[in-house]
Amino acid sequence: xxxxxxxxxxxxxxxxxxxxxxxxxxxxxxxxxxxVNLFITPTEVVAGKAPKNxxxxxxxxxxxxxxxxxxxxxxxxxxxxxKVADIYVTYDKIMPDLFREGQxxxxxxxxxxxxxxxxxxxxxxxxxxxxAPEVLDALERAGHPVDKNESNKKGE
Amino acid sequence: xxxxxxxxxxxxxxxxxxxLSVFPLAGTFLNKMPLVFSARPLSILLFSSLLGSFVCLAxxxxxxxxxxxxxxxxxxxxxxxxxKVAAVWGAHEGSFLLWTLIFSGWLLSIALVxxxxxxxxxxxxxxxxxxxxxxxxxxxxxxxxxxxRTLPFFPIDGSDLNPLxxxxxxxxxxxxxxxxxxxxxxxxxxxxxxxxxxxxxxxWARWARPWTTAAWxxxxxxxxxxxxxxxxxxxxxxxxxxxxxxNASLIPWLSGTALMxxxxxxxxxxxxxxxxxxxxxxxxxxxxxxxxxxRSGVLTSVHSFTNDPERGRFIxxxxxxxxxxxxxxxxxxxxxxxxxxxxxxxxxxxxxxANNILLIIACFIVLYGTLYPLIAAFFDRKMSVGAPWFxxxxxxxxVAIFILLGVGPLxxxxxxxxxxxxxALIKIAIxxxxxxxxxxxxxxxxxxxxxxxxxxxLWVGLTSFYHLGNVTQHAxxxxxxxxxxxxxxxxxxVAHVGVAVLLVGVVLTSYYSVEKDVRLAxxxxxxxxxxxxxxxxxxxxxxxxxxxxxxxxSVYKNDNFLVNLYxxxxxxxxxxxxxxxxxxxxxxxRDLYVALGEALDNSGEVWSVRLYVKPFVRWIWLGALLMxxxxxxxxxxxxxxxxxxxxxxxxxxxxxxxxxxxSSELDLSDDVAVKQ
Numbered sequence: 001x002x003x004x005x006x007x008x009x010x011x012x013x014x015x016x017x018x019x020x021x022x023x024x025x026x027x028x029x030x031x032x033x034x035x036v037n038l039f040i041t042p043t044e045v046v047a048g049k050a051p052k053n054x055x056x057x058x059x060x061x062x063x064x065x066x067x068x069x070x071x072x073x074x075x076x077x078x079x080x081x082x083k084v085a086d087i088y089v090t091y092d093k094i095m096p097d098l099f100r101e102g103q104x105x106x107x108x109x110x111x112x113x114x115x116x117x118x119x120x121x122x123x124x125x126x127x128x129x130x131x132a133p134e135v136l137d138a139l140e141r142a143g144h145p146v147d148k149n150e151s152n153k154k155g156e
Numbered sequence: 157x158x159x160x161x162x163x164x165x166x167x168x169x170x171x172x173x174x175x176l177s178v179f180p181l182a183g184t185f186l187n188k189m190p191l192v193f194s195a196r197p198l199s200i201l202l203f204s205s206l207l208g209s210f211v212c213l214a215x216x217x218x219x220x221x222x223x224x225x226x227x228x229x230x231x232x233x234x235x236x237x238x239x240k241v242a243a244v245w246g247a248h249e250g251s252f253l254l255w256t257l258i259f260s261g262w263l264l265s266i267a268l269v270x271x272x273x274x275x276x277x278x279x280x281x282x283x284x285x286x287x288x289x290x291x292x293x294x295x296x297x298x299x300x301x302x303x304x305r306t307l308p309f310f311p312i313d314g315s316d317l318n319p320l321x322x323x324x325x326x327x328x329x330x331x332x333x334x335x336x337x338x339x340x341x342x343x344x345x346x347x348x349x350x351x352x353x354x355x356x357x358x359x360w361a362r363w364a365r366p367w368t369t370a371a372w373x374x375x376x377x378x379x380x381x382x383x384x385x386x387x388x389x390x391x392x393x394x395x396x397x398x399x400x401x402x403n404a405s406l407i408p409w410l411s412g413t414a415l416m417x418x419x420x421x422x423x424x425x426x427x428x429x430x431x432x433x434x435x436x437x438x439x440x441x442x443x444x445x446x447x448x449x450x451r452s453g454v455l456t457s458v459h460s461f462t463n464d465p466e467r468g469r470f471i472x473x474x475x476x477x478x479x480x481x482x483x484x485x486x487x488x489x490x491x492x493x494x495x496x497x498x499x500x501x502x503x504x505x506x507x508x509x510a511n512n513i514l515l516i517i518a519c520f521i522v523l524y525g526t527l528y529p530l531i532a533a534f535f536d537r538k539m540s541v542g543a544p545w546f547x548x549x550x551x552x553x554x555v556a557i558f559i560l561l562g563v564g565p566l567x568x569x570x571x572x573x574x575x576x577x578x579x580a581l582i583k584i585a586i587x588x589x590x591x592x593x594x595x596x597x598x599x600x601x602x603x604x605x606x607x608x609x610x611x612x613x614l615w616v617g618l619t620s621f622y623h624l625g626n627v628t629q630h631a632x633x634x635x636x637x638x639x640x641x642x643x644x645x646x647x648x649x650v651a652h653v654g655v656a657v658l659l660v661g662v663v664l665t666s667y668y669s670v671e672k673d674v675r676l677a678x679x680x681x682x683x684x685x686x687x688x689x690x691x692x693x694x695x696x697x698x699x700x701x702x703x704x705x706x707x708x709x710s711v712y713k714n715d716n717f718l719v720n721l722y723x724x725x726x727x728x729x730x731x732x733x734x735x736x737x738x739x740x741x742x743x744x745x746r747d748l749y750v751a752l753g754e755a756l757d758n759s760g761e762v763w764s765v766r767l768y769v770k771p772f773v774r775w776i777w778l779g780a781l782l783m784x785x786x787x788x789x790x791x792x793x794x795x796x797x798x799x800x801x802x803x804x805x806x807x808x809x810x811x812x813x814x815x816x817x818x819s820s821e822l823d824l825s826d827d828v829a830v831k832q
Contacts, residue, residue: 025520025521035542035548036539036540037540037541072675094673094754094766097734
């Protein structure tokens with residue numbers, strides 16, 4: 001069936017608007033890339049792979065005996081380790097309920113010029129036996145894999 | 157015994173769903189009317205067996221039957237009895253049983269209400285629902301059976317329900333949310349049935365409309381309840397975290413909102429048909445995708461269902477079958493669906509088209525952000541997409557939607573002379589901007605987003621009321637004016653005002669909330685704005701099934717005593733879990749929120765404390781509630797209840813003669829299209 005000119009015009013308009021929308025969406029998503037947070041292991045941070053002036057996440061275990069609390073404020077200092085490299089972290093807000101030495105933790109924040117990780121948020125999983133996949137991955141990449149069946153078993 | 161009975165009922169439900177997917181549909185092809193009419197009793201049997209099974213599981217919880225593994229893992233003899241019932245849906249297996257039960261409830265409603273549909277269409281819709289039900293019930297039976305036993309070595313006591321879930325929110329949030337999620341299965345089944353039949357017209361759309369609106373209203377309220385629950389229960393004081401579990405409900409909500417509006421066009425104008433079909437198919441597919449993402453554990457979220465790759469695989473395969481068959485049907489059959497589009501740039505049709513495109517863009521953004529970590533993982537990059545990403549992108553289509561929302565309802569279908577509206581719209585725009593400028597000036601700190609957000613909210617609200625005035629302008633006196641209003645119009649206005657209320661809540665809470673994490677000892681206080689929070693004392697208490705450190709806070713406003721707040725840190729004895737229980741002084745214009753962090757010294761006198769003053773946060777849920785209520789009001793519209801099918805006349809003699817040439821039905825639809 002030959003297209004009526006009016007219909008053709010409408011089709012062109014629709015196609016043009018779809019293309020326009022697609023371009024806008026593409027650009028917007030491209031711009032949004034900057035807001036995405038990379039996950040980096042302590043070993044990679046020490047190797048200098050951490051982005052400068054950008055928020056990223058690190059994950060690992062809270063090193064035994066590393067947690068120190070301020071006497072006057074909420075400031076807490078601790079070390080996150082993947083059993084190869086250690087990263088010194090500071091955090092001045094309320095710690096999650098499950099934050100404990102030897103437990104898995106994921107912190108989001110930025111590196112300052114002295115190589116201290118200033119966390120803006122700290123996550124410890126709700127479930128005691130559960131380790132965040134990021135933490136397992138960090139340990140694995142550093143050559144200390146945890147048996148996933150062992151640590152992810154829950155409610156069995 | 158009753159556990160086995162519940163299990164048998166599930167098996168029975170599986171057979172019923174298989175029968176329902178096969179017989180009525182086969183009947184429509186083979187012209188065997190007894191098979192076609194089997195749809196109704198099969199639907200009733202499917203629902204009854206699932207209800208029976210659900211009651212069995214609930215009974216097991218109430219009597220503390222720890223020989224059932226699911227009960228043993230998610231309940232405890234100390235658990236208060238109201239939570240014992242709610243605990244049925246406190247974890248994966250039981251919540252999926254509830255999900256399936258609610259699904260069969262929708263199925264039953266179609267079976268009971270849909271008798272005025274043409275017999276074959278009725279059978280087809282129920283058969284498609286039966287197929288979906290078959291997937292759900294086999295998922296329950298083969299990967300998530302809640303009736304598995306712990307015998308012979310059953311535990312003496314259960315390991316307790318996650319304390320986060322021991323809350324009123326658990327009682328109402330999942331049932332309402334699931335009502336919405338699986339409610340979209342109805343419009344999906346309608347679309348599939350229409351594609352099989354090769355006919356999709358305005359009458360169909362009118363039939364599918366109230367179902368979609370109902371599902372949407374439930375989903376809206378369900379999502380809002382989830383947000384409210386997370387706000388007071390998780391102890392972070394946020395109302396939306398862009399967590400995958402939240403996104404999983406927002407994605408079908410956005411698609412469903414688009415569907416609801418597109419159905420209006422198909423209903424009133426008999427156009428947008430292919431688009432409406434596509435949205436019906438995608439909305440339910442997105443519901444399933446959300447289910448897959450959350451229940452398979454591929455994304456980490458606050459809803460930590462047990463990671464079980466087998467379950468993930470099952471849902472993934474089920475979802476692929478659903479999406480693939482829907483897609484194939486759509487590609488090969490949707491050309492049968494004739495659409496005529498005939499409207500100018502300024503018309504209700506055009507604005508609803510724009511609404512749909514923008515909602516789909518918003519839906520795509522949330523979907524993309526949620527799936528991005530999965531996509532990146534394929535390329536061996538570990539990353540997360542957090543709130544800043546969503547907060548940057550999501551407002552872009554939203555702002556455009558709000559602007560158009562002010563105009564769309566005022567327009568006529570097909571064509572509208574904008575000059576007739578221009579002066580009124582300009583006046584409303586000026587009022588909106590001036591009033592929001594004044595408000596921002598009163599509030600103190602200036603933010604562009606607050607100015608813009610308030611102006612948009614006023615714009616949406618005022619144009620909605622202007623619309624009400626417009627519709628009733630020829631009637632004299634309030635009584636006549638009200639009589640002139642259709643339920644659908646009132647519903648729409650209420651829902652749109654809800655959007656405005658929600659928007660006010662979002663911008664004001666986001667920009668004017670004050671949040672402070674502080675270290676406080678008994679007797680010390682902290683001031684936020686006009687409010688002074690004094691920590692009076694912290695006591696140790698033993699309550700029901702937990703041990704509590706309960707603090708007493710006295711809040712003073714400008715040095716006048718206002719209220720006492722009692723936030724708690726709870727230690728649940730059975731599961732040995734720690735829980736933060738915030739205390740909130742709720743108000744229409746501000747919430748005062750206090751949550752305990754942890755004891756900072758051994759005496760238990762010094763605590764880390766989280767203090768919030770959150771202006772207008774209630775407006776967020778109030779707005780969402782209004783949207784849901786608006787949907788409910790629209791359902792009461794008379795026009796949905798006096799549906800007459802012209803096809804019914806054709807079907808009735810066939811029902812008696814028992815022979816229908818299905819191709820003649822298709823010819824008919826083509827005829828109609830040609831005439832148009």
